[in-house]
Amino acid sequence: MPDSLHVKVSNEKVGTILLENNEYIFDYTTDNQDAFVSLSMPVRVKSYANPKLHPIFEMHLPEGYLLSIIKKHFSKITKTDDFGLLQLMAHSIKGRLTYEADKTQEESTLSLDTLLHPKSETLFDELVSRFALDSPISGVQPKVLVKVRDKVTLPLQEYIVKSWGDEYPHLALNEFYCMKVVKCAGIEVPEFYLSDDNKLFIMKRFDIKDDGNYLGFEDMCVLQARQADEKYEGSYEHIAKSIKTFVSPKYKKKALRDFFKMMVINTLVQNGDAHLKNFGMLYENIHDIWLAPAYDVVCTTLYIQKDIPALHLLESKKWWSKAFLLRFGKESCELSTSETRVLYDECVEALRITAHEMKERIEIENDLHVKAFLSSLMEAFERENQ
Known part of the structure; x- marks a missing residue:
């Protein structure tokens, strides 16, 4: 049997992506024209076949630092090619587009204050160990997607937390002030912060609406x-x-x-x-x-x-x-x-x-x-x- 995943749009099952004979095939199972998986992949009867994972699905895969961490921990027990990674990360991909997958671990949260005022010099390493499999974000820089809950009554918030290695000293400071230029120029930016120790650049996920639904x-x-x-x-x-x-x-x-x-x-x-x-x-x-x-x-x-x-x-x-x-x-x-x-x-x-x-x-x-x-x-x- 070929590897497959059911794909959902706004919690509605709309199609299936499968890997068969080294070809990625996506088929819509809906005729709802508003339930497209991508602006460049409108709903149609004909399959979308590609020799590589379709860009809209590949967009969720980790790169660089996160990819190396995940491969190190999971390559012995599961395939870590593109489709294997997508299956491994599927439970944590939250947005307008999601996948039908079993959740493999309990949801972990912390407070924004913990990120802004670190009490441990190894906080980022601790975040990676807790959130690596829940971080379907691209980019080669060390980063994780962290779930934050400051008050029980408020919806869960998600923040991208970035660190830096020896080859890029003070990258968090760099990004913080460059983003300040962008904001000062009147361009819309996500909510962002710099931790007290200058080691973490923290940016709020910008595709979640105030009511908790996803764009x-x-x-x-x-x-x-x-x-x-x-x-x-x-x-x-x-x-x-x-x-x-x-x-x-x-x-x-x-x-x-x-x-x-x-x-x-x-x-x-x-x-x-x-x-x-x-x-x-x-x-x-x-x-x-x-x-x-x-x-x-x-x-x-x-x-x-x-x-x-x-x-x-x-x-x-x-x-x-x-x-x-x-x-x-x-x-x-x-x-x-x-x-x-x-x-x-x-x-x-x-x-x-x-x-x-x-x-x-x-x-x-x-x-x-x-x-x-x-x-x-x-x-x-x-x-x-x-």
């Missing part, structure tokens, strides 16, 4: 029908095209403005990891689709001195000039000359304000390593702001 979320790899290992292929023009293709008309202008500002900020802070999986869309239904909040913004040139952008823009893969970015805003984001200049200036001002905040913190910071890192990050900001 649909798809990253650009899924929307462009690419596998995860193709996340560095393509261009920012292709992302702009996907926005114009999928985003609902009432949100399209804002989405293109925000995407343009994201491109300016990624250039100003020199974020060389703004790949396809770091942009996405949220939706209620096929008629209500918008650009997801900005996430995963860091200055990568502090670790890789000659780092370059993740994708091409105007057939170039280098840090672009203001004139280059303004041209992109007009040609790909459908903005006027005056709009591009105003939005660009808003990003520069956000960088200046954040650099000033960092300078104030440096003056009172007691940890010499933190002080030195913040000084380097501030210098990078100020260099790009000139």
